[in-house]
Amino acid sequence: MQRQVDLTPFNTLRLPALARHFVQADSRQQLLAVIAQQQGAEGPLLLLGGGSNLVLSRDVEGLCLRINSRGISVERSAEGLATQCVRVTAEAGEPWHQFVSHCLDQGWYGLENLALIPGTVGAAPIQNIGAYGVEVKQYIYQVEVWDREQGALRRLSNAQCQFGYRDSLFKRVAQDRYLIVSVSFDLPTLFTPQLAYGGLAAAVAEASAEAGVGVSVGMDVESGLKGLPSARQVFDTVVAIRQQKLPDPSQLANAGSFFKNPVIPVMQFEQLQKIFPAIVGYPDTDGIKLAAGWLIDQAGWKGVRHGAVGVHAQQALVLINYGGATAAELLRLAGAIQADIQSRFGVVLEVEPRIL
Numbered sequence: 561m562q563r564q565v566d567l568t569p570f571n572t573l574r575l576p577a578l579a580r581h582f583v584q585a586d587s588r589q590q591l592l593a594v595i596a597q598q599q600g601a602e603g604p605l606l607l608l609g610g611g612s613n614l615v616l617s618r619d620v621e622g623l624c625l626r627i628n629s630r631g632i633s634v635e636r637s638a639e640g641l642a643t644q645c646v647r648v649t650a651e652a653g654e655p656w657h658q659f660v661s662h663c664l665d666q667g668w669y670g671l672e673n674l675a676l677i678p679g680t681v682g683a684a685p686i687q688n689i690g691a692y693g694v695e696v697k698q699y700i701y702q703v704e705v706w707d708r709e710q711g712a713l714r715r716l717s718n719a720q721c722q723f724g725y726r727d728s729l730f731k732r733v734a735q736d737r738y739l740i741v742s743v744s745f746d747l748p749t750l751f752t753p754q755l756a757y758g759g760l761a762a763a764v765a766e767a768s769a770e771a772g773v774g775v776s777v778g779m780d781v782e783s784g785l786k787g788l789p790s791a792r793q794v795f796d797t798v799v800a801i802r803q804q805k806l807p808d809p810s811q812l813a814n815a816g817s818f819f820k821n822p823v824i825p826v827m828q829f830e831q832l833q834k835i836f837p838a839i840v841g842y843p844d845t846d847g848i849k850l851a852a853g854w855l856i857d858q859a860g861w862k863g864v865r866h867g868a869v870g871v872h873a874q875q876a877l878v879l880i881n882y883g884g885a886t887a888a889e890l891l892r893l894a895g896a897i898q899a900d901i902q903s904r905f906g907v908v909l910e911v912e913p914r915i916l
């Protein structure tokens with residue numbers, strides 16, 4: 561246990577904050593020991609994975625527990641497991657991208673489109689991470705948690721986690737009630753490419769052509785996958801697109817998308833479309849999901865810099881700390897963007913990372 565630890569290196573926005581107490585749990589045993597010891601203790605507890613979805617706006621008055629527990633196990637037959645699937649369980653502190661890469665190496669598929677998302681396995685269910693047409697909820701079988709209310713380990717089924725777009729039980733009523741200890745995924749051992757996301761199929765075909773590998777994307781998936789891209793090609797293409805669009809937090813401090821893509825009623829979308837014919841939106845179960853990046857971009861914010869903070873020049877959804885920024889400066893910029901988007905388009909942008 562350390563005291564007065566500077567959390568700047570532990571969050572990808574590189575915001576300064578002090579943790580009164582700080583401890584790193586490097587194994588499942590350590591994690592369970594620390595959390596059991598904390599049971600009933602006074603003061604707030606901050607659970608920290610990779611710190612890639614956090615805005616630290618103040619010091620942590622209690623304990624910051626950094627989760628580094630590692631370990632991956634596999635079951636080839638288990639209750640409720642479909643044929644040609646494996647059940648893979650990873651400890652919460654496994655780095656997400658390395659986990660995806662490991663699964664690919666083992667021939668356990670499904671997570672390729674989620675490559676290069678920063679952070680840990682344990683945080684993946686919190687906001688149901690998603691990218692390139694896949695959400696992690698599609699593969700989660702269950703989430704093992706330490707229930708701080710009951711002081712016991714529990715297993716929550718996929719349905720109990722109440723996953724939604726960038727949302728789950730863990731982001732709502734149960735925020736901070738559960739420490740995610742491990743996550744179990746049911747992954748197919750036969751690969752089916754998921755290429756419906758705008759531009760991904762074309763990017764895979766282009767990358768494959770450049771590499772001299774013949775691939776005709778869009779052929780019938782049922783036809784023995786002949787001619788379709790391999791999981792490795794999809795993984796590599798997703799990595800390449802992300803490297804092009806999104807800033808590497810080790811070079812430019814950021815927390816990925818700062819806002820969620822807002823879902824609006826179809827009628828409102830149709831009205832907006834009359835005024836802004838190029839507006840980008842996709843049908844969603846509850847209406848139309850707008851591309852917030854398009855709105856912010858159109859409003860002229862892309863590349864704008866206010867002192868030490870700014871809007872990324874390649875992706876308007878990403879806010880940057882160019883060095884030495886405070887959370888207040890960042891949140892001021894975010895507030896100005898929200899107000900502008902609301903007055904121009906009548907659309908409310910919700911902040912995606914957790915503000916602490």
Ligand code: FAD
Nearest residue numbers: 607609610611612613678679680682683689690740815816
């Ligand atoms: P942290 O930031 O450490 O924590 C996030 C929240 O979860 C906090 O409230 C924390 O207390 C809590 N928490 C962490 N671990 C646990 C645990 N084991 N048990 C209980 N609570 C816990 N997200 C996407 O969905 N899609 C993307 O494409 C994407 N791209 C990104 C690109 C960049 C460059 C960056 C910087 C971020 C991106 N993100 C994306 C956001 C982020 O990577 C994810 O939300 C990720 O899952 C956060 O993991 P973490 O370990 O860093 O969580």
Ligand code: EPU
Nearest residue numbers: 691692693816817819820821840851853854857874875876
């Ligand atoms: N767009 C613009 N200008 C911009 C950014 C985007 O016009 O500056 C337009 C694009 O041209 C495209 C549309 O908006 O037509 C969507 O853009 P993109 O494919 O880049 O995705 P996004 O909606 O901006 C979401 C996620 C990302 C995820 C990508 C890929 C949210 C809030 N963000 O971004 O997640 O990686 O899709 O699936 O849903 C994150 O959560 O941190 C994150 C990076």
